[in-house]
Amino acid sequence: MAKAELMNYEQALAQFEVVIGLEVHVELNTKTKMFCGCRNDFGDEPNTNVCPVCLGLPGALPVVNKKAVESAIKIGLALGCEIQPTGRFARKNYFYPDLAKNFQTSQFDEPIAFEGGIDIEVPSGNVFRVNIERAHMEEDAGKLTHVGGNTGRIQGAEFSLVDYNRGGVPLIEIVTKPVFGAGAEAPELAAAYVRAIRDIVKALDVSEARMERGNVRCDANVSLRPHGAEKLGTRTETKNVNSLRSIERAVRYEIQRQAHILANGGTILQETRHWHEDKGTTSSGRPKSDADDYRYFPEPDLVPVAPSKELIESLRASLPENPQERRKRLQAAWNLSDLELRDVVNAGLLDQIEETVAAGASPQAARKWWTGEIARIANADDKDVSELAVTAAQVAELASLVEAGKINDRIGREVLAAVLAGEGNPAEIVSAKGLEVVSDDGALMAAIDEALAKQPDVLDKIREGKVQAAGAVIGAVMQAMKGQADAGRVRELIIERAGQ
Numbered sequence: 001m002a003k004a005e006l007m008n009y010e011q012a013l014a015q016f017e018v019v020i021g022l023e024v025h026v027e028l029n030t031k032t033k034m035f036c037g038c039r040n041d042f043g044d045e046p047n048t049n050v051c052p053v054c055l056g057l058p059g060a061l062p063v064v065n066k067k068a069v070e071s072a073i074k075i076g077l078a079l080g081c082e083i084q085p086t087g088r089f090a091r092k093n094y095f096y097p098d099l100a101k102n103f104q105t106s107q108f109d110e111p112i113a114f115e116g117g118i119d120i121e122v123p124s125g126n127v128f129r130v131n132i133e134r135a136h137m138e139e140d141a142g143k144l145t146h147v148g149g150n151t152g153r154i155q156g157a158e159f160s161l162v163d164y165n166r167g168g169v170p171l172i173e174i175v176t177k178p179v180f181g182a183g184a185e186a187p188e189l190a191a192a193y194v195r196a197i198r199d200i201v202k203a204l205d206v207s208e209a210r211m212e213r214g215n216v217r218c219d220a221n222v223s224l225r226p227h228g229a230e231k232l233g234t235r236t237e238t239k240n241v242n243s244l245r246s247i248e249r250a251v252r253y254e255i256q257r258q259a260h261i262l263a264n265g266g267t268i269l270q271e272t273r274h275w276h277e278d279k280g281t282t283s284s285g286r287p288k289s290d291a292d293d294y295r296y297f298p299e300p301d302l303v304p305v306a307p308s309k310e311l312i313e314s315l316r317a318s319l320p321e322n323p324q325e326r327r328k329r330l331q332a333a334w335n336l337s338d339l340e341l342r343d344v345v346n347a348g349l350l351d352q353i354e355e356t357v358a359a360g361a362s363p364q365a366a367r368k369w370w371t372g373e374i375a376r377i378a379n380a381d382d383k384d385v386s387e388l389a390v391t392a393a394q395v396a397e398l399a400s401l402v403e404a405g406k407i408n409d410r411i412g413r414e415v416l417a418a419v420l421a422g423e424g425n426p427a428e429i430v431s432a433k434g435l436e437v438v439s440d441d442g443a444l445m446a447a448i449d450e451a452l453a454k455q456p457d458v459l460d461k462i463r464e465g466k467v468q469a470a471g472a473v474i475g476a477v478m479q480a481m482k483g484q485a486d487a488g489r490v491r492e493l494i495i496e497r498a499g500q
C-alpha cells in the first residue's frame with residue numbers, strides 16, 4: 001500500500017473544520033460477568049471462566065449482573081446523563097469466531113444513560129464542552145490470537161486461537177455527540193477527554209481503568225468539512241487506540257491525511273481504520289456505513305432494567321467529586337504551580353497528601369514528605385507508595401514534629417524509617433530513642449567548646465568577619481550530638497562566643 005500523503009497541520013486547519021466523536025469502552029471490575037456467574041478475570045488459563053450462558057449453548061438463560069447496572073448508572077450520573085427509567089437489552093447480530101452466540105447482547109434504542117456532557121480542559125487551559133449522546137451496557141467478546149504471519153492480524157495467519165474467558169465481561173460504551181470547535185486542539189481534546197473518562201471511572205471504583213491492559217479503549221472518529229459548511233464531512237473511525245498519546249497522534253494523523261485527500265479533490269471513505277503505534281500511521285480497516293444492519297432486536301431472555309428512583313438517588317449521593325474539579329480545588333488550596341500539581345498527580349499522591357493535610361500537616365510539608373523521602377523509598381524497593389506501612393496520620397505527626405522544631409529533617413528521615421519498620425508512631429519513636437533536637441544552651445555550649453578546642457582559629461576568623469567559618473564548628477557539634485543539635489541555636493552561640 002502506498003504511503004498516505006499528509007497535508008501540513010496548520011494548512012489543514014486553515015482549510016478545514018475538524019469534527020471529532022469518541023467512543024470509549026470501559027471494562028467494569030465486577031466479580032462476575034455481565035449475564036452469568038463466571039469470574040470476570042480473563043487473565044486466567046484460557047477457556048476456564050466459561051459456562052453455557054457465556055458460550056451461548058442452547059437453552060442457557062442469562063441474568064443481569066446487578067453490580068454492573070449500578071456501575072453503569074454511576075458512570076451515567078458522573079457524566080451528567082439522564083438515567084433510562086426502563087431499558088431493554090438488544091441483540092446485535094453478527095458472526096465472528098470470538099462471539100460464541102453469534103450476537104452480542106447490548107443496548108440499542110434504550111441505553112441505560114443518555115444526554116449528558118462534561119467540560120474538558122486541554123493543556124493550553126482552554127475548556128471545551130463534550131456532549132455525551134449515550135452510555136450503554138454490553139458484553140465483551142472473546143479474544144482471538146492469530147498465529148503465524150507477522151502482523152498479528154487474521155490475514156496471513158496460519159491458524160487462530162480463541163479464548164472465551166473475556167466473552168461476557170461487562171462493558172460500558174460511552175459515545176459522544178460530534179464535537180465541534182476545538183480546531184487545532186482537537187487531538188489534545190480527544191486525549192484529555194479519554195483521560196477524564198479514565199479518571200472518572202477510576203474515582204468511581206467501577207473499573208481498574210488501566211489503559212495499557214485494555215480496561216479503557218477508545219475508537220476515535222474524525223471528519224473534516226470546509227469552514228462554514230453545514231453538512232458534516234465523512235468520518236473515519238480509528239479503532240482501539242489504547243494510550244492517551246496514541247489518541248492524540250491518531251487524530252492528528254487523520255486530520256492531515258484527510259485534508260490532503262480532500263484538498264486534492266478526493267473523497268473520504270467511511271471506514272474503520274487501524275492505528276499503527278510504531279509507524280504513527282493509520283491504515284484502512286473495513287468499510288462501515290451508518291446503516292450497517294445488525295438486525296438489532298429486543299432481547300427476549302432478559303427483563304428490562306428498571307432502576308428505582310431511590311436507587312438512582314442513592315447512587316447520585318455516593319458519587320465522588322469530579323477528578324478534574326478536585327485537582328483544581330487542591331491546586332488552589334495547596335498553592336501549587338501547574339508543574340508541581342502535575343508531579344503530584346503523576347506520582348498518584350493526591351489522596352495521601354490530602355489525607356495528611358486533613359490530619360493537620362501543612363500542604364508544603366505533606367507534599368514534601370510524600371513526593372520526597374516516601375516516594376524515594378517506595379521507588380528503591382520497586383513498590384507503590386500505597387504498599388508502604390505508613391499512614392497519612394503518621395506522616396502528619398512526623399511533619400508536625402519537624403515544624404515544631406522538635407526534630408530536624410535528617411532525624412525525621414530516621415524516624416520515618418523506624419515507622420516503616422513497624423516501630424510505632426513518630427512521637428513515640430522520638431521519645432523512646434531520645435531523638436529530640438537539643439536546644440538546651442548548657443549542653444550545646446559544652447559541645448561547642450569541645451569543638452572549638454580542636455579548631456582554635458575559628459573565633460578569630462569570625463572576628464575578622466568570616467562568619468562562614470562557624471560552619472565547621474556547627475558540623476562538628478552536629479556530629480558529636482548525632483545530628484540532634486539545634487543548628488540555628490548552635491550558630492548563634494558560636495557567634496556570641498566570638499563576641500560579635
Ligand code: ADP
Pocket residue numbers: 019020021022023175176177178179221222223224232233234235237288
Ligand atoms: P458506530 O456504530 O458507527 O460506532 P456510534 O454512534 O457508536 O456509531 O459512534 C459514532 C461516533 O462518531 C459518535 O461519537 C458520533 O458523535 C461521531 N460522529 C458521527 N458523525 C461524525 C462525523 N461526521 N465526524 C466526526 N464524528 C462523527
Ligand code: MG
Pocket residue numbers: 023
Ligand atoms: Mg460504536
Ligand code: ZN
Pocket residue numbers: 033036037038049050051052053054055168
Ligand atoms: Zn459464563
